[in-house]
Amino acid sequence: MLKKVLLVAASCALALAVAGYVVYAGNSAPVVPPLSVAETAASGKPYVVKLHAQWCPVCLVTKSIWSDIEAEYSERVNLLVLDFTDEANTDASRAEARRLGLDQFFDEYAGATGIIVVLDGRTKAVRASIHGSREFADYRAAIDEALNGAATR
Secondary structure, three states, X not given: OHHHHHXXXXXXXXXXXXXXXXXXXXXXXXXXXXXXHHHHHHHOOOEEEEEEOOOOHHHHHOHXXXXXXXXXXXXXXXXXXXXXXXXXXXXXXXXXXXXOOOHHHHHHHOOOOOEEEEEXXXXXXXXXXXXXXXXXXXXXXXXXXXXXXXXOO
């Protein structure tokens, strides 16, 4: 009887470990095309920045939101993903932020995950920061407001 209980417990633990790995493996950082420094400076388009980590449960549950943002706004905003999954990804994200002149933003948000931030395209100031909402309308409102602000200049 004890052997059966231990076997069932071990099987459950193994199943949970496998399920956890599958979820982790399926939550890789979205890949977006690299941004040109010259084009981003000239266009003044807002930045929409995803702060991601593969181990982040909020990133997992909002994965479809980022897909919706890409589909709706990829031509009208600068999409950027900063990945904090591990030290190597964080270092690469730091270098990318520095290349784009987003050093101050990176320093302020380094290590934060599950957040999508909208930055002014010219000043690079934070216009909106949305953490974990599963409602696309929340992101749409923030991005549209930034786009409208950019258009009135």
